[in-house]
Amino acid sequence: MIDLKLVILEILLFVTFEIINGEIFILEAEDYVSNRFKIHRDSASGHSTINFNKGQSLNLYFCLRFETQVALHDVKYSNDGGPDTFEVSIDGYKLGTVVTPEHSGFGQNWDMFMSSDQLGPIMTLQSGRHKVTLNFTQTDYYGVEVDNVQLMVQDSRLGRNLFDCALYCVPNIHYDNGPARDDVPSATAVRKILPSTCPLEDNLLIYMYHENIEFYLITASLPKYRSFENNHGQEEGSCDVALNRNILWKFTNVKLPLLNTDDERFAEGALITYKGSNMTRSESLVISFKSIDPEDEFDKGTVLFLRMKEPTNQMYIQFRYRGLDSDWSEPEGQFINLQQMEATMTIPTKTWSTTDQNQIEIFIFVDPDSVYDNILETIELRRRRIEAIRETDLFNKLDTQIKSVEIVTGDPSESQEKMTIRRRDTEKFVNSSSYLSIMNNTPWSKRNSEILRLYQTGLLYLIPMTPHGLESVPFGSGVVVGQSQPDTDEPLAPIEHVEIDPGALLIYITYKDGGQATLLVKPQLQQTQVIVKDVKLQKDPFAYPFATVKSMWQYDGNSEVDHVSTNGNVERHVINGWEKLYGTSFAFFRKCISRHNTQSPDLQIKVLTEEDFYKYV
Numbered sequence: 001m002i003d004l005k006l007v008i009l010e011i012l013l014f015v016t017f018e019i020i021n022g023e024i025f026i027l028e029a030e031d032y033v034s035n036r037f038k039i040h041r042d043s044a045s046g047h048s049t050i051n052f053n054k055g056q057s058l059n060l061y062f063c064l065r066f067e068t069q070v071a072l073h074d075v076k077y078s079n080d081g082g083p084d085t086f087e088v089s090i091d092g093y094k095l096g097t098v099v100t101p102e103h104s105g106f107g108q109n110w111d112m113f114m115s116s117d118q119l120g121p122i123m124t125l126q127s128g129r130h131k132v133t134l135n136f137t138q139t140d141y142y143g144v145e146v147d148n149v150q151l152m153v154q155d156s157r158l159g160r161n162l163f164d165c166a167l168y169c170v171p172n173i174h175y176d177n178g179p180a181r182d183d184v185p186s187a188t189a190v191r192k193i194l195p196s197t198c199p200l201e202d203n204l205l206i207y208m209y210h211e212n213i214e215f216y217l218i219t220a221s222l223p224k225y226r227s228f229e230n231n232h233g234q235e236e237g238s239c240d241v242a243l244n245r246n247i248l249w250k251f252t253n254v255k256l257p258l259l260n261t262d263d264e265r266f267a268e269g270a271l272i273t274y275k276g277s278n279m280t281r282s283e284s285l286v287i288s289f290k291s292i293d294p295e296d297e298f299d300k301g302t303v304l305f306l307r308m309k310e311p312t313n314q315m316y317i318q319f320r321y322r323g324l325d326s327d328w329s330e331p332e333g334q335f336i337n338l339q340q341m342e343a344t345m346t347i348p349t350k351t352w353s354t355t356d357q358n359q360i361e362i363f364i365f366v367d368p369d370s371v372y373d374n375i376l377e378t379i380e381l382r383r384r385r386i387e388a389i390r391e392t393d394l395f396n397k398l399d400t401q402i403k404s405v406e407i408v409t410g411d412p413s414e415s416q417e418k419m420t421i422r423r424r425d426t427e428k429f430v431n432s433s434s435y436l437s438i439m440n441n442t443p444w445s446k447r448n449s450e451i452l453r454l455y456q457t458g459l460l461y462l463i464p465m466t467p468h469g470l471e472s473v474p475f476g477s478g479v480v481v482g483q484s485q486p487d488t489d490e491p492l493a494p495i496e497h498v499e500i501d502p503g504a505l506l507i508y509i510t511y512k513d514g515g516q517a518t519l520l521v522k523p524q525l526q527q528t529q530v531i532v533k534d535v536k537l538q539k540d541p542f543a544y545p546f547a548t549v550k551s552m553w554q555y556d557g558n559s560e561v562d563h564v565s566t567n568g569n570v571e572r573h574v575i576n577g578w579e580k581l582y583g584t585s586f587a588f589f590r591k592c593i594s595r596h597n598t599q600s601p602d603l604q605i606k607v608l609t610e611e612d613f614y615k616y617v
Contacts (some may be wrong), residue, residue, distance in 0.1 A: 028073050052144055167592055454507065
């Protein structure tokens with residue numbers, strides 16, 4: 001008798017046998033077996049395989065962000081002897097059977113890998129955890145070896161951590177935005193995604209439009225997920241704009257070793273020469289360069305940065321240098337492995353010659369008995385420059401401190417516009433300010449906790465009071481308060497002048513275009529709120545947003561926002577499934593614990609009526 005439910009389910013799951021275009025994820029067999037010996041094979045993708053015999057099975061797990069098409073792209077295996085048979089399934093649904101060919105090479109064929117190619121049709125799988133199973137139903141005495149299983153996933157934004165189920169997401173995190181309102185015209189949120197590979201740069205803009213905005217509320221609260229990590233920013237890399245601007249020279253994708261041959265490469269006025277020894281498995285790299293510009297008061301030396309691409313074994317990196325002083329410096333060393341793939345060396349000021357040859361020598365030592373095949377992904381020399389900060393205290397009484405900060409870089413190309421600030425009750429005046437900062441004392445310590453930062457560009461950052469036990473909480477998503485140009489990748493609402501009333505925590509803003517707004521700051525233990533009132537716009541409200549959310553999403557688990565919701569509490573992933581949203585209340589939050597700015601706040605923006613305003617006051 002035919003099981004109609006099974007037939008219907010298979011029709012829903014197995015859509016087509018055509019090959020989909022997507023991202024290929026490789027699941028190494030040795031990563032999913034803890035009680036079996038790994039067998040070294042030079043030609044295996046991870047240099048290891050696992051051997052299986054009749055009656056045994058291999059389970060491999062993966063996770064998806066949302067409903068996605070998935071195809072079992074390939075199984076890599078090897079055999080030396082009689083034929084073997086194994087069945088492949090996903091979540092219990094059989095995709096196909098693989099029969100290995102009969103061929104014997106007296107052990108030589110184990111390192112010759114074969115492909116199953118695509119098995120079964122494309123499946124539409126739901127979000128969450130899934131399982132690939134290989135059941136070995138028939139083998140000869142020597143069994144069959146599995147190198148890896150490859151899945152094709154139609155999700156270009158799926159990160160490896162989430163795919164490997166190494167990312168923790170909390171599905172029941174929600175924000176109550178309330179029902180749709182008839183007494184307030186809806187705002188429109190329009191999303192724009194910018195190309196970016198750097199987690200230190202905002203790549204997500206959400207423009208907020210409203211036909212007649214007068215009052216709105218911005219709330220910043222700690223993320224609803226529970227995490228005791230407090231990562232600030234991202235691990236050091238070369239993606240930061242400031243770092244790129246200060247790179248003196250850079251080499252990329254240098255394959256090691258070079259088999260006892262001398263070789264040279266040029267990059268940005270630097271020459272790198274390689275010398276290697278297969279006997280000792282050591283590598284010597286000498287980088288020669290000159291024409292280092294003279295240092296100024298903002299220079300704090302240089303940093304040599306090196307990153308290996310997934311090293312296959314542990315190695316020891318040793319650095320030394322010479323410049324103005326013709327003698328080599330004392331060598332410094334660091335270990336490199338899969339857990340620590342980067343090494344840095346800080347070089348003090350007044351080291352490099354501006355006219356003569358400078359040199360850096362790098363020794364790489366590797367265990368002679370280990371497999372040695374590595375790629376030097378990046379090696380670069382950077383300037384260390386600081387920003388000079390000039391602070392002016394505007395208010396310091398009770399639990400509140402307010403100050404103006406001017407950032408001076410010393411580089412005219414990096415100069416920023418400044419705003420003026422006046423304190424109303426004392427007439428104290430600041431004629432050049434980069435941003436205004438408000439801090440509160442926490443009840444459990446005497447340490448100041450910054451809760452607000454307003455830049456001359458109109459960019460407003462809010463964070464709740466620093467929780468007990470933490471040094472600080474990082475800024476995350478920000479809001480450009482004021483009308484910006486929606487056709488640029490860097491929205492600005494330039495401020496001309498700010499006046500403050502410290503006692504009432506009121507900030508009166510006058511923009512360069514003549515617009516105005518007043519911010520009423522309301523710090524609380526669990527959240528910081530700002531009511532934006534008396535909004536006066538100078539431009540077409542349908543063409544220029546009244547506010548713009550600036551945030552970052554690289555992938556779930558490395559973001560400042562991964563979900564958005566509006567009235568009716570309908571939630572959407574911040575990247576997928578929408579371009580415009582309508583409502584009077586919006587929440588921008590994370591469900592997945594992020595390694596980037598882990599404790600940075602979630603944001604809410606709510607359109608208010610005048611009656612609502614008095615309720616919040």
